[in-house]
Amino acid sequence: MSAIHPLKKLLHYASAYKTDLRLATLYSILNKFFDVLPEVLIGVAVDIVVNGEKSFLAKRVLGGFGITETWHQLVFLGVVNAFIWMGESWFEYLLSLKWRKLAQNLQHDLRLDTYDHVQKLEMAYFENQRTGNLMSVLNEDINQMERFLNGGANQIIQVICSSVMVSAVFFVLQPSLAIISLLPVPAILFGAFWFQKRLAPRYAEVREAAGDVSARLNNNLLGLATIKAFATEDFEKKHIAEASNTYREANARAIAVSAAITPVIRMAILAGFTATLVYGGWLTLHDELAVGAYSVLVYLTQRLLWPMTSLAEVADMYQRSMSAIDRAMNLLDTKINIAYEGQHLPATDVKGHIRFDSVGFAYGEQQTLHNISLDIPAGKTIAFVGSTGSGKSTLVKLLLRFYTPQSGKIFIDDVATDSVNLQDLRRQIGYVAQDSFLTDGTIAENIAYGSNNVSETAIAAAAQAAEATEFISKLPLGFATRIGERGQKLSGGQRQRLALARAILKNPPVLILDEATSAVDNETEAAIQRSLDVVSRDRTTIVIAHRLSTVRQADCIYLLEAGRIVESGTHDDLLKLNAGYAALWRLQTGERAQGQTQSAT
Incomplete structure (x- = not known):
């Protein structure tokens, strides 16, 4: 059974945004439609100047009832041109607005849904995962998806539309020239997809290597005090260098393939443009193709083929994004092996x-x-x-x-x-661990963590019961003092007293203390013990301890x-x-x- 393509997974996930996706696609198509028309107008203008009252505009557009004077034809053409440019600008604005809004909404939803999903996974899952790798998925991979939707999706749609629209004009004006001039297009598209398939595994390696770098950095930043204490800065720098070098080498392997796309596409473009220029010129010289039509086809060849040089960039962004989306979707699809309902x-x-x-x-x-x-x-x-x-x-x-x-x-x-x-x-259940989690918030916010709509009086009472009031009162802003990431501005004993105050405020029927006093001094241990003697009354209390x-x-x-x-x-x-x-x-x-x-x- 073949794996589901990441883009298909993303489209399924984005089903709530079907209307926005369709509108964004429509705006991209209409923008490209108006973008192609100026080249047609150039050919019409050349036809007017060369043929005057016998021009294409006088004969075919107005059916012989209107503008036959050359000057009036040019004025009319100027009005149409202004309308076309306004249409292109308007749809450029709409597509940019819609794609970016869609990218932001999907990024927001996917990050929240993935994070919520990760929170529900059983603890056994995290034993085989590194925090930094999960951070890479939740942050960088989802950002990569946003970058693709911001610009890459529109580019892909417009390249396809440009190919269809320009091909249609070619076949209307000169079918034989169209066949010759458009021969490189299938080769260009085939080449882009050929390169893309070879980029896929390489960018999967890049995303994994990026996750390794993030994991190593996250681990070292959390353990910076230990690194400094053991004077192992150079040792850890080597570890970071190894992870970063692996990432660099994975990128280099991907770049070696992606860099070859543009030269290959340029050679194909050269063939198509040369065919239009030479063979179209020969047809014009032999009166088999009007001068205006020849001008249109020359300009349209450039309009069709030269933007295809961006396929290299688009293919590169697309494959990076697909690798990133695949990792995010796989994380979101990870089975939750613990039942929440009951x-x-x-x-x-x-x-x-x-x-x-x-x-x-x-x-x-x-x-x-x-x-x-x-x-x-x-x-x-x-x-x-x-x-x-x-x-x-x-x-x-x-x-x-x-x-x-x-x-x-x-x-x-x-x-x-x-x-x-x-x-x-x-x-x-109130749970106080040996290394309790504290947020980068205030003293009051940490005590009230997990409890809803609690009063300042209740927070103060919990702090008093945990014998934390004395040190809190000495802080610059008291209960409003921010304690830093993981409570790093506090001592170990102070952090434990806040954790105990949090459990007391929760007022649970069951209280668990898992080595809560193992890493504190004797004075703090005595204070916590006094608090426990009070809060454990008429409450089921489970204590895990090394200190008997x-x-x-x-x-x-x-x-x-x-x-x-x-x-x-x-x-x-x-x-x-x-x-x-x-x-x-x-x-x-x-x-x-x-x-x-x-x-x-």
Whole structure:
């Protein structure tokens, strides 16, 4: 089964703009019609000057009833010429307006639809994608489509129309000359398409290479602090140079083909123009072709053939655009493997009872969770602890349906989460990650992120509950202070307090803290802990932590090892068990070292 052509995909996508597309095409055709007519008028003018009262205009146009005087014929011709130029200018304005508006609308729609589609893809999709490559599709590829619609589409239509219109005039005036003069046209068109087919894979390489450059730049800009800290600027510059050189070489391979189009077309044009000039002149000298008609054909040959030199540029733009459109459409066509629709879950009805029933999950071939079953009563605080890679964070990602378990079920208030409306489910969960996402907005906007129509009082109360008010009050504009991209103007502890304030303002029945205090200082950790003691009351709270001191007050603590629950109970119960959890506790608090020192003494 052959792949669908990118242009066909684009036309299908643009079905809502069929009327605009048809009008833009009509304006392009009419503009070209008026654009061709001045060459005809030149021939008529030459005929008037040479033949006077016996001219083409006097004999054929007015049927012998009108303008026979040469001067009056020229005046009439001048009026017609003015009308033609006004018509050409008017339709030039209309086609430019319509094509550009269409390009802007399609660019806007495609970017929004593609971005919205990307947001709905499951997290597993992004494990095999680079952010910079997606950025290249959403930005540069869609811009390339806009550039094509802004000018390239009109050029293609007008080249076709010019060929048809000029060919018609040729056959009316002198069929034998038309056949000879127009012979190069099929060769030109065939050559353009021949080159285009060879350009297609080359420009696909160019778009991929451009995505690689964007991915590398995006990655390095996000990690600039680390690059500076490790003094690896030259090392990373080499990586950028390699990606950029790959892009340059891919472009060079495409240019080697596209640059050959114009010379080939020029040779074909030369043949057609020479045929008209020489053979048409011979026919005129032997009175088989009128002088005026000869003038028309010479000018029209130029009008038809010389614009075809732009086919090189058009073919180049067209193929670049098709490669870009294909990437954007393929992204838009990527299957969403997670169901968004389902049973609605009103916030007022959710109590927060969560149950994992024989849940298993693997990242590819690597099994991460093995047959996990646990019950979290509504309003209780539970904690997951264990070494890195034991499956702690995966559990909450499955609860949020970032991923789908390969076996087992997860329930909230005895309703399977995979049967619940996804947005409703996530609205019932407050999530604070180790590296929380903050926008390039104000303090107030970041606290209110995800909550609609909240008052300044509510924002301030959430900040107070997260113990963030003190540092906010010291900022130049308080809650109106902009915090920079990803909150880079704030410290790690300040960012975490804002993330916690955001979750508090959301007031969800379920709160998840995924290593929320692992990267903060002791003072910030204590402040966050005090906040949690308040906000976790009568709320189901799930805490993932490496620091066991932050979870010692939990109603139940689960110790995970290699994707299995190996211990569970309260802090005191697990210490009495004197197994894995107790060993971790002694390691973190130094009790083992203290005991060994006393024994040695």
